Amino acid sequence: MDPTLKAKTISTLKTELPNLSPRLRVVAKYIVDHAADFGLDPIRQTAKKCGVSTYTLVRMAKVLGFAGFDELREPFRHALVFSSDMVDRPGWIEDLRNSGESGQVQAEAAANTIAVVRSSLLRQSPDQMARVVGMMLGARNVYLTAVRASYGIAYYFHYVGRMALPSLQLIPRHMSSAIDELNQAGPDDVLIAITFTPYSRETIEACKFAQKRGVKLIMVTDSDVISTEFQPDEILVTSVVSTHHFGCYAGPTAVIENLLALLVQVGGQEAKTRIKTYEDIRLENNAYWGARKKH
Amino acid sequence: MDPTLKAKTISTLKTELPNLSPRLRVVAKYIVDHAADFGLDPIRQTAKKCGVSTYTLVRMAKVLGFAGFDELREPFRHALVFSSDMVDRPGWIEDLRNSGESGQVQAEAAANTIAVVRSSLLRQSPDQMARVVGMMLGARNVYLTAVRASYGIAYYFHYVGRMALPSLQLIPRHMSSAIDELNQAGPDDVLIAITFTPYSRETIEACKFAQKRGVKLIMVTDSDVISTEFQPDEILVTSVVSTHHFGCYAGPTAVIENLLALLVQVGGQEAKTRIKTYEDIRLENNAYWGARKKH
């Protein structure tokens, strides 16, 4: 099979986009934006994902000169297997891999971490990030909740974030549940929930509760689809795939740091002076080793 | 779906290989060696490729605790989509940068994060990592201390790490100082301290105290040279350079996850079964939303 066929098809789709009928245009855009999923999914699933009938996909194939849907999808399939072998491993990772058994484990983990960070960052559209930051800055209170392993990154997010955004609150604060602390929350507030498969019961329940109250809901998680019982206003999808037995949280960490960078930028001078006062207080209270008080 | 399932399955296949029946062993080897093809191919094709009947593949799935072949293959399918994310779309950072002002900030932050993660991982020599893991596994107690922003990643490290290494303890536990809890510590113990410029006074003091007691000292920090007053046994140097006002902790997070991967690997079967019991307990106590108890 022609190994460049996938690239050719994508290029054709892009150039032909304006000439296509409405539905076919939707399909073409979907294929270009989700080449990997398109290669993997069966026809009905792809149809569902772009809100189109199965036959529309068949027509898409015929318009492009393929005999049928299968023939259109095949190059995308091939590319899947190929890319997984071809995953770009820089030299230093290869060197690591060749240095004994534990070096191999280290190499796999390192390669995976970089991949996870990259793909997590790649997925965040600037529009959505801007919306999320806007929601945070506009809210009366921004609640932040997570448990278990995710609590670590929530703690970090809060520790840094509250300097730029004083309304940021990490819940539950004490030995209570997040729901207790959402008791006063309403439509002016935002809840950010961080959880990954398998989802923590407490966190999901806090989400459901919050949404019932009209609180705006932002989730940092690993899937577009969590539940039919509630619909987050924004979902920041990150990758937590790992080589060992636990999820790899470097992906979400990267996305959260991205969010922090934006918060500081959009927060403007006000945020920056506030951060400065935090720094000053720490200096005055000898929080840092070796640093002198300024006077 | 559990994003670590593929890694778990491959690891199980490797360890169970000797206990399997002849045909299943062939299948297991095939899956480990051709994970990508296995994810893509239909059952008959995989059966043909490893010269067994389709039902042998179904049995393989059942032996591993899956309901059927489909369920076994699913994580491998997911991995395919993920790895293709990696190769696709070169220049995405450029596209980001050209999409408005906040896109530019986002692009800078993303590029910075990737660079920081890369260089942090690159710096860790396999020898040193092996020494560190060896020290951790050999210690009576492994104390872990950090404050402020670093506390988030220490919390994460501890939450995950203690499943593989029960002697791992996050200090201070309560409203006390780390030094209080190091009172009983001695030469059989290890202290891991996480702090970055400007160094937290409490953490550095804990390091000095510990070393005076003969406790072995491992530091995760951003420089080879901290102080002349004490000399850590091992220093894991990570990069925390950032585009905004705060350090970028994705680097240290990446290194710590690398360490976790090694801990699990070197911990061997014992660690894996311990991790399993944690999982079981969580399932039984309804910690996860939507998950059923196994019986």
Added chain:
DNA sequence: TTGGAAAAATAACTAATGTTTTTCTAAATG
């Protein structure tokens, strides 16, 4: 407004895929 053509959805159909049942084989056991 109303034919008519293009676009799209629906539903029926055939081929393939995963699963299950049945049958066969060979090694282990008494």
Added chain:
DNA sequence: CATTTAGAAAAACATTAGTTATTTTTCCAA
């Protein structure tokens, strides 16, 4: 040596997938 049992293959079965035929919708021009 007969019997049992686990492992594996073969074949039958049910489901799902891609395709094709038919109907419905949309939109434009007469």
